[in-house]
Amino acid sequence: MIRMEPRAETSRRIAIIAPIAAVVVALVLAAIPLLAAGQNLGEAYGLMFKGAFGSAFSFSETLTRATPLILTGLAAAVAFRAKFWNIGGEGQFYLGALAAVAVGTGAISAPAWILLPLVLIAGAAAGAVGLIGPAYLKTRFNTDEVVTTLLLNFIIILLVQMLLQGALKDPMSLGWPQSEPILDQAILPPLVDRFRVHWGLIVALGAAIAIYIVMRHTVLGFQLRAVGENPHAARHAGISVSGTMLKAAAISGALAGLAGVSEVAGLKGYLTSDISPGFGYAGIVVAMLAGLSPIGVVISSIFIAAIFVGADSMSRAIGVSNYLADLVVALSLLCVLVGGVAARYKFRWMGLKGREV
Amino acid sequence: MEFLEIFLNENFWQAAIRIATPLIFGTLGALICERAGVLNLGIEGIFTAGAMSGWMAVWLGAGLAGGLLTAMIVGAILGLLHGILTVPLGLSQHVSGIGVTMLATSLAYFTYRTTLPDVTSPPRIEAFQPLDIPVLSDLPFLGPALFQHTFMTYLAFFLVFVVAWVLKSTPLGLAIRAVGDNPSSVDSQGMSVYALRIGAIMAGSSLMALGGAFLTMAAFDAFFFGMVNGRGWICIALTVFASWKPRKALLGALLFGAFEAYQVRLQTEVGSFVPGEVFLMAPYILSIVALIIVARSADYPRALLVPWFKGER
Numbered sequence: 191m192i193r194m195e196p197r198a199e200t201s202r203r204i205a206i207i208a209p210i211a212a213v214v215v216a217l218v219l220a221a222i223p224l225l226a227a228g229q230n231l232g233e234a235y236g237l238m239f240k241g242a243f244g245s246a247f248s249f250s251e252t253l254t255r256a257t258p259l260i261l262t263g264l265a266a267a268v269a270f271r272a273k274f275w276n277i278g279g280e281g282q283f284y285l286g287a288l289a290a291v292a293v294g295t296g297a298i299s300a301p302a303w304i305l306l307p308l309v310l311i312a313g314a315a316a317g318a319v320g321l322i323g324p325a326y327l328k329t330r331f332n333t334d335e336v337v338t339t340l341l342l343n344f345i346i347i348l349l350v351q352m353l354l355q356g357a358l359k360d361p362m363s364l365g366w367p368q369s370e371p372i373l374d375q376a377i378l379p380p381l382v383d384r385f386r387v388h389w390g391l392i393v394a395l396g397a398a399i400a401i402y403i404v405m406r407h408t409v410l411g412f413q414l415r416a417v418g419e420n421p422h423a424a425r426h427a428g429i430s431v432s433g434t435m436l437k438a439a440a441i442s443g444a445l446a447g448l449a450g451v452s453e454v455a456g457l458k459g460y461l462t463s464d465i466s467p468g469f470g471y472a473g474i475v476v477a478m479l480a481g482l483s484p485i486g487v488v489i490s491s492i493f494i495a496a497i498f499v500g501a502d503s504m505s506r507a508i509g510v511s512n513y514l515a516d517l518v519v520a521l522s523l524l525c526v527l528v529g530g531v532a533a534r535y536k537f538r539w540m541g542l543k544g545r546e547v
Numbered sequence: 548m549e550f551l552e553i554f555l556n557e558n559f560w561q562a563a564i565r566i567a568t569p570l571i572f573g574t575l576g577a578l579i580c581e582r583a584g585v586l587n588l589g590i591e592g593i594f595t596a597g598a599m600s601g602w603m604a605v606w607l608g609a610g611l612a613g614g615l616l617t618a619m620i621v622g623a624i625l626g627l628l629h630g631i632l633t634v635p636l637g638l639s640q641h642v643s644g645i646g647v648t649m650l651a652t653s654l655a656y657f658t659y660r661t662t663l664p665d666v667t668s669p670p671r672i673e674a675f676q677p678l679d680i681p682v683l684s685d686l687p688f689l690g691p692a693l694f695q696h697t698f699m700t701y702l703a704f705f706l707v708f709v710v711a712w713v714l715k716s717t718p719l720g721l722a723i724r725a726v727g728d729n730p731s732s733v734d735s736q737g738m739s740v741y742a743l744r745i746g747a748i749m750a751g752s753s754l755m756a757l758g759g760a761f762l763t764m765a766a767f768d769a770f771f772f773g774m775v776n777g778r779g780w781i782c783i784a785l786t787v788f789a790s791w792k793p794r795k796a797l798l799g800a801l802l803f804g805a806f807e808a809y810q811v812r813l814q815t816e817v818g819s820f821v822p823g824e825v826f827l828m829a830p831y832i833l834s835i836v837a838l839i840i841v842a843r844s845a846d847y848p849r850a851l852l853v854p855w856f857k858g859e860r
Contacts, residue, residue: 223654227661275641333835333842334787336588336641340780341831352824474645511660516653523646524628527638 208529209479216521241503242496250385256495260394261449262473263487269442273418278339279446280470281346285320286313286447290454291369294376302375317447318440325439329432369461378456390452402484475523560692567804571703572758573782574796576751583747584727584850588644591779592651597756599655602763622756623749630745637854674768697765711793727848730855784834
């Protein structure tokens, strides 16, 4: 039998290797369904890599896709650090996007240096409010936040659909359920001419640095980690557990809300009810791959974005269903979980009878 | 008065029971896992995988029984995966469950898309038909309401009592409950905590897969993307609502089914004043409200979410 012994210290080397190994193993495992579908592996993975990194254009696409993932990944990382399981990033994303179009499509007319920050703040606030609700229910009534945030995802997307058929519908859209376009002053402009990568990436990177500083160098960051590691000890140390959890929820929701703003104001220019292909859920994988580290989130977002962009381009070229990307992402999550065990434990072969060899 | 007349309509009750059926399977499955101490958030994906694999087995010619068996095996395999990750490895049950849901959903979608690359309308199968029960099915009102359902609905009701009996009155049930309350006591009696927990998760997951299979093999006769639509999560809420008791789970699922059948009919009455999305939101809101009401006083299995390792206390 195999016995697991905790390591005295998680080795830094393993902490870095584990997520990379996880993605590699995920890609290897995903080869099984690819082979079953009768595809040439070399060709398929080659096309995927080229699609994600093969040219300046494709790298710009990867960074564009990574932008919302950095923000939803940070959202999950902050919440999970406090052991507050926010699975509602998808819903908060849509709340942020909703606030962006509510403020940015003409309700307020102001120059860009006022309107753009206003749109960002509105989106962050909407996302924060969307998660403070479940956090309050958790602290007050002990309602499981996983279930409430998951159910809220469905409610919020229906709300978006309702508003896009009604109050927020663009009268010029010829019947399509989409919002009016964002005003020019509220748009996050492209970073480079003729490429789609936009200032949302800078917002996301800024957020990653800000969260890094908060987690490392502030009292709030300390409280958050303390509550996540041992709520009883934290309470004895005089930290308000529910207060800290509400703050974590507000930050987490705000980050996911910003992701929604960034997609609407930076990429699409208007809101539809299918604007997110699951950014909220993918953010969970991003955060876990990063070991909940804010800087790690930036790197793992690019990884995951590359898988999505690469799979899309492969799927167009050789007709493999792009659900393959979701499959690789799901496998990466499971592999990194197992990898995390490997990083925390030493495995000892104990012989078949359980005695040490 | 139209609002009350709905209750006198036999079709309403038939719809309520039909809507409740997958929730009965799913809630029973979730309840078995949680009674053994493991939250199984793989449920949403296991529903999807059960729906797809059951349907596909029938479509490939395995017959309806073959379809059910396939779905159950697929569910048990996914349960085994969640079990290995959460029991001997002791990983976060929340994150592992979400991972299993993502894996099962994407695998089901990928397989469906790869097998049927260019279908515009989903192919149909010969699904379960309502079983006619002599005499009972012909009763006025009660016949259509209660006795014109498919085999799977009767199976769901039957399983409620089987699961209740197993949990309450058999040594196996006692062991499962004990492993969810106090695993060390089970270990000290020489039983394997790991085997009991993983076994319970596999059994529960195969029931969840049957809930999914009901959607493609009885309620509809085809597979659609997104057809599970949060039903799994609703089952997780219903489990808490039912305080982990099978008969209460049945009651919860039926109440839920009645509520949903009612609001669909209400929608046709007042649909012109209220947007349809409000009605579609109702089941999710109802689940949250139900959770809030019971969560505070809920009597959680004491070792739920707590990993247990041999040789540690």
